[in-house]
Amino acid sequence: MTKKILVTGGAGYIGSHTIRQLGEAGYDIVVYDNLSTGSGASVTYGELTIGSLEDKDLLLQTFSQHKFDAVLHFAAHISVQESIDKPLNYYTNNTFNTLNLLDCCQLFHVKKFIFSSTAAVYGQTQQEQITESSPTKPINPYGHSKLMSEQIIQDFARTSGLKYVILRYFNVAGADSTGKLGQSAKKAEHLIKVACDTALGRRASVNIFGTDLPTPDGTGIRDYIHVEDLAKAHVDALHYLEAGNDSQIFNCGYGQGYSVREVLNMVQKISGVDFPVIESQRRVGDPACVVANANKIRTMLGWKPKYNNLETIVSTALMWEKKLITLATLEKNIARQNFKLGALLLEHKIVSQTELTQALQEQSVTKQKLGEILVQKSIISPQMLEKFLLEQNWRKQGIWLQV
Numbered sequence: 001m002t003k004k005i006l007v008t009g010g011a012g013y014i015g016s017h018t019i020r021q022l023g024e025a026g027y028d029i030v031v032y033d034n035l036s037t038g039s040g041a042s043v044t045y046g047e048l049t050i051g052s053l054e055d056k057d058l059l060l061q062t063f064s065q066h067k068f069d070a071v072l073h074f075a076a077h078i079s080v081q082e083s084i085d086k087p088l089n090y091y092t093n094n095t096f097n098t099l100n101l102l103d104c105c106q107l108f109h110v111k112k113f114i115f116s117s118t119a120a121v122y123g124q125t126q127q128e129q130i131t132e133s134s135p136t137k138p139i140n141p142y143g144h145s146k147l148m149s150e151q152i153i154q155d156f157a158r159t160s161g162l163k164y165v166i167l168r169y170f171n172v173a174g175a176d177s178t179g180k181l182g183q184s185a186k187k188a189e190h191l192i193k194v195a196c197d198t199a200l201g202r203r204a205s206v207n208i209f210g211t212d213l214p215t216p217d218g219t220g221i222r223d224y225i226h227v228e229d230l231a232k233a234h235v236d237a238l239h240y241l242e243a244g245n246d247s248q249i250f251n252c253g254y255g256q257g258y259s260v261r262e263v264l265n266m267v268q269k270i271s272g273v274d275f276p277v278i279e280s281q282r283r284v285g286d287p288a289c290v291v292a293n294a295n296k297i298r299t300m301l302g303w304k305p306k307y308n309n310l311e312t313i314v315s316t317a318l319m320w321e322k323k324l325i326t327l328a329t330l331e332k333n334i335a336r337q338n339f340k341l342g343a344l345l346l347e348h349k350i351v352s353q354t355e356l357t358q359a360l361q362e363q364s365v366t367k368q369k370l371g372e373i374l375v376q377k378s379i380i381s382p383q384m385l386e387k388f389l390l391e392q393n394w395r396k397q398g399i400w401l402q403v
C-alpha cells in the first residue's frame with residue numbers, strides 16, 4: 001500500500017528536494033507550508049496545504065483528512081542573525097510549533113517522525129570533527145530553538161512509542177542538477193549564495209568574516225553538504241524507521257571542511273568572474289571550524305552521498321542562481337507588459353489619452369471590440385490593428401515583440 005507522508009515546509013529549499021525524491025520513490029505526499037520562504041512551484045509531488053503550524057485547527061483538519069504513516073518536519077526559521085534579533089519568533093515557530101505538530105501525531109497515532117535539526121546545536125567546538133555525542137551548547141536562539149525541539153521530541157518519544165530520526169544539518173548548499181529546484185528564499189545570506197550572487201553581478205563584493213581565525217588560512221571552515229544528498233538522508237531515515245529501527249540522531253555532513261577562501265576561489269573559478277573580496281571583522285558567534293563526523297549516518301542508514309565535492313555544489317548553486325535571474329527578468333517584463341490593446345496603442349503613441357477614453361466609453365455602450373471602434377473612427381488602420389493584436393498575443397505568452 002502507498003504510504004502517506006506529511007511534509008511540513010515541503011515547499012522550501014530542503015523540503016522540496018526531499019519531496020521530489022519521496023515522490024519518485026512512490027510515496028503519497030501532503031505538503032503543509034505557509035509559503036513564507038518556499039514556493040508552491042517547488043512542490044513537484046503531492047498536494048499542498050497552505051497554512052501555518054500555529055493554526056492548530058487547520059493542522060487537526062489536515063491530520064483528520066489523511067492517515068499519515070510518517071511526518072517529516074522541515075518548517076522552521078533558519079537564520080542565525082534573525083534569531084538573535086527576533087528570538088521569540090524562533091521559539092514560536094521552531095519550538096512551539098513543533099509541539100503543536102507532536103500533539104497532532106499523538107492524537108492521530110502517527111509513530112514516525114523525522115526532524116530537521118542543525119549543527120548550530122553544538123555551538124562553539126574545539127573538536128576537529130563533531131560527533132553526535134559531542135556536547136550541545138548552542139550560542140544563538142536558532143540553535144537553542146532547535147535543541148529544545150530535539151529535547152521535546154525525545155521526551156515525548158519515551159512515553160508515546162513515537163520513533164524519531166533527528167538530522168543535524170551542517171552547511172547545506174547546491175541545487176538539483178536538472179535546474180528545477182534550489183534555494184529561493186530572498187533573504188538567504190549564506191556564503192555560497194552570497195558568492196554566487198556577487199559573481200552574477202547582483203552584489204558588488206563578498207565579505208570574508210574574519211581572516212585571523214585559528215584555521216590554516218585564517219578563515220572559517222565548514223562542512224558543505226549538497227542538498228540532494230541531504231534530501232536522500234531523509235529518504236534513508238524514513239526507510240530506517242519503516243524497518244522498525246530505534247530512534248536516532250545523525251549528523252548530516254561529509255566530514256570534509258572547506259575554508260571561506262577555498263569556497264570563494266571555487267566560485268571565482270567556476271563562474272570565471274574575479275569578483276571583489278573584502279576582508280572584514282569576524283561575525284559575532286561564528287565558530288572557526290564546524291565539520292561533521294558522518295560515520296554514524298553512513299553506517300546505520302547506509303547513506304551514500306553522491307555529490308560530495310565542492311565543485312559540484314558550487315556549479316549547481318551557480319546554475320540555479322542564473323536561472324533565478326532569468327526568471328526574475330521575465331517576471332519583470334511580464335509585469336511591465338499590459339496586455340490590453342488600448343494600453344499598447346497608448347504606449348506606442350498611436351492613440352491619445354482622449355481618443356482612447358472616448359473609444360472606451362463607446363465600447364462600454366455598444367459592447368463592440370475596441371479595435372473595431374478605432375478602425376471605424378479611422379484612428380488606426382486595419383493593418384495597424386492586425387499588427388497590434390499580434391503584439392498583444394505575443395505579450396500574453398511572455399514573448400516580447402517590437403512592432
Ligand SMILES: O=c1ccn([C@@H]2O[C@H](COP(=O)(O)OP(=O)(O)O[C@H]3O[C@H](CO)[C@H](O)[C@H](O)[C@H]3O)[C@@H](O)[C@H]2O)c(=O)[nH]1
Nearest residue numbers: 078118119120171189190191194207208209220260286290
Ligand atoms: O558573506 C559571508 C557569509 C559567510 N561567511 C563565512 O562563511 C562561513 C559559512 O557561513 P554561512 O553563513 O554560510 O553559514 P553558517 O556556518 O553561519 O551557518 C550555517 O550552519 C549552521 C550550523 O553550523 C546552521 O545550520 C545555519 O542554519 C547555517 O546557516 C562562516 O565562516 C562565515 O563567517 C563569510 O565570510 N561571508
